[in-house]
Amino acid sequence: MSEYASLVFWNDRKGEKNMAKLQLTMDILEEALLGASVLGGGEGTSIDEAMMLGELALKINSPLLLDVEDIPSDGTVVTCGTVTCPHSKKAPFVSPRAHVRSIELLLESGLERPAALISNECGSGGIVNGWLQAAILGLPIVDAPCNGRAHPTPEMGSMGLHLVPDYQAVQSFAGGDPAKGNYIEGLLRGNVKTVSSMIRQDACVVGGLLSVARNPVKANFLRGNAAAGAIKLAIRLGGAVKEARSGGGEAVTSAVLSILRGEVLCRGRVDSVDRFTAGGMDSGTAYVGDVSVTFWREYMTVERGEEERLATFPDLITVIDAETGMTIASSEIASDMNVIMISVPKRRLLLGAGMRCPDLFEPAEKVIGKKLLQYLEL
Secondary structure: OOOOHHHEEEEOOOOEEEEOOEEOOHHHHHHHHHHHHHHOOOOOOOHHHHHHHHHHHHHHOOOEEEOHHHOOOOOEEEEEEEEEOOOOOOOOOOOHHHHHHHHHHHHHOOOOOOOEEEEOOOOOOHHHOOHHHHHHHOOOEEOOOOOOOOOOOHHHHOOOHHHOOOOOEEEEEEEOOHHHOOOEEEEEEEOHHHHHHHHHHHHHHOOOEEEEEEEEEEHHHHOOOOOOOHHHHHHHHHHHHHHHHHHHHHHHHHHHHHHHOOEEEEEEEOOEEEEEEEOOEEEEEEEEOOEEEEEEOEEEEEEEOOOEEEEEOOOEEEEEEOOOOOEOOOOOOOOOOEEEEEEEOHHHOOOOHHHHOHHHHHHHHHHHOOOOHHHOOO
């Protein structure tokens, strides 16, 4: 049984499990990562790498996971994330020290000590962003990530701040391998989109990955703009996956759908995968019988034949290995894999304000050559 079991209670009116304040533990880490691998929707960060970062944080300290209501409304909250070089073919590298340094740079710039930190998304890597920084600085994590699923661009994880008049983004970054002489750190201020683009370029300079602390806001802004409750949902989902995975893909699928209330789109062998690089990210289409799924890091659309649209990002599209029950990232999907493809409608997900910004979907439309905007129903 999970270590957080004694900290949960049942809401009889809704029939759903809720959790009081949580002290993060190794059991919670495992379940959060399993749940986030489903919510990643094809995002390909290694669970093993995220596990190592989370374990390091917990060996130092065990941060509290708080609800938005537990933070003073005027307290400052900082987003922690990572930015990869989309063009790099090398294995990304970022040291634990760089994660901490990114938040230090914000504090050195004059930012008041944050009341708490949040993660940028609920993907298999993103869900632990901020844990190490919180452990070292003695700060809590707020269960209000920028998005309750993974997304392909940093702007989608900025809670719609690029639309806030006069908001000036402040983003600090650190990363690269000092042993190779390509370590870099810095701080940028300006328009959200411009600063995010510049940091992506910096990630390419070091050939891999940067840790980023960004976009300070008051806790009150998280209400209605962040994905409140998404981390606890991932923990609950991961607990169900953990219990079911010994039964293989069908058992895991049933467990996931019982919580997220989605549906199976298809089952079968992957016939072929057309893969290319676009916008610096792994992109393409995989075919399972008469069903095709496009991807631009995350799975973006599912169609049957040429006419019937079955799911459209930010609907959650997840591919599960029929034998092992593990999720399959878009970067790993390959011919002859036996898969189960599921989808959860966006209305049943916990999404941040970045998922309600039509302008942020235009680049994805151009890359995958499929209509997205008309399916948003904002």
